[in-house]
Amino acid sequence: MPELPEVETSRRGIDQHLCGNTVAETRIRQRMLRWPVSEQIISGLAGQTITHTGRRGKYLLLFTGLGCVIIHLGMSGSVRIVDSSQPAGKHDHADFVMSDGAILRYHDPRRFGCLLWADLPVEQHSLLRSLGPEPLTDDFNGCYLFERSRGRKVPVKSFVMDSHVVVGVGNIYANEALFMAGIRPQTLAGKLSARRYSLLVQCIRQVISHAITVGGTTLRDFVGGDGKPGYFQQSLLVYGRAGKPCKTCANTLIEIRQNQRSSVYCPQCQD
């Protein structure tokens, strides 16, 4: 599934094909995604030139002089550059046909993603306005996370997965980072010390940085055509390993559910 590293790698992969290029036509085959595809994308994008691309959290951004296309990949979405010889398949919901013939193709089986138009500045769009810091920038640090957590009674896992606190930490990363930091996912956010938040921030940065490195590799295969598997899975320490031995202490990993989401942890290594 597209995590922040894959969104960033997608952006880098499509950027050179789009920048300075003009949209000739949009073809929307399925307009019911998470929200209906914006009318401005369906009928008002042709003729506009894409000046640059960007990313905020897991939102991919395509800028023109008049506004910005906001793309979210949900959990099954992808974008790739194709040419007109490649026929649209099932779940290829949208094509952005560029004036040089390149096509940005949006694919999303589960339709949890979106294609929206926003006025500038896009940071003021309701979807982006209240997002927390990027996990790899300096404003995401131990002090920040500690301060934000004071008085919070949610489990720390829910806390770090809240995009208003920090963006890009999905279920997989949250599980992995908490294991690396030796913190149980159900520990209340408000109860953890500044020291432990400092360690947690380091672990979140590390797991996401690593996934970016590996995610890039995945994406190259992905964009290249055959889609699959993703080397990041090979690095998983706890996620998807419930019932298996902890790689540190060999104790059996336990699975619990927190707000309809699975958490896996080691009762020996995490407290």
Next chain:
DNA sequence: AAATCTCCCTGTAGGC
């Protein structure tokens, strides 16, 4: 304000 719940959707895995 903060916490909790619901829902959007389809491919896949597991049970029979």
Next chain:
DNA sequence: TGCCTACAGGGAGATT
């Protein structure tokens, strides 16, 4: 083999 059900998950929006 094939059918059926449960489940996975990002995250906004509604509800408590």
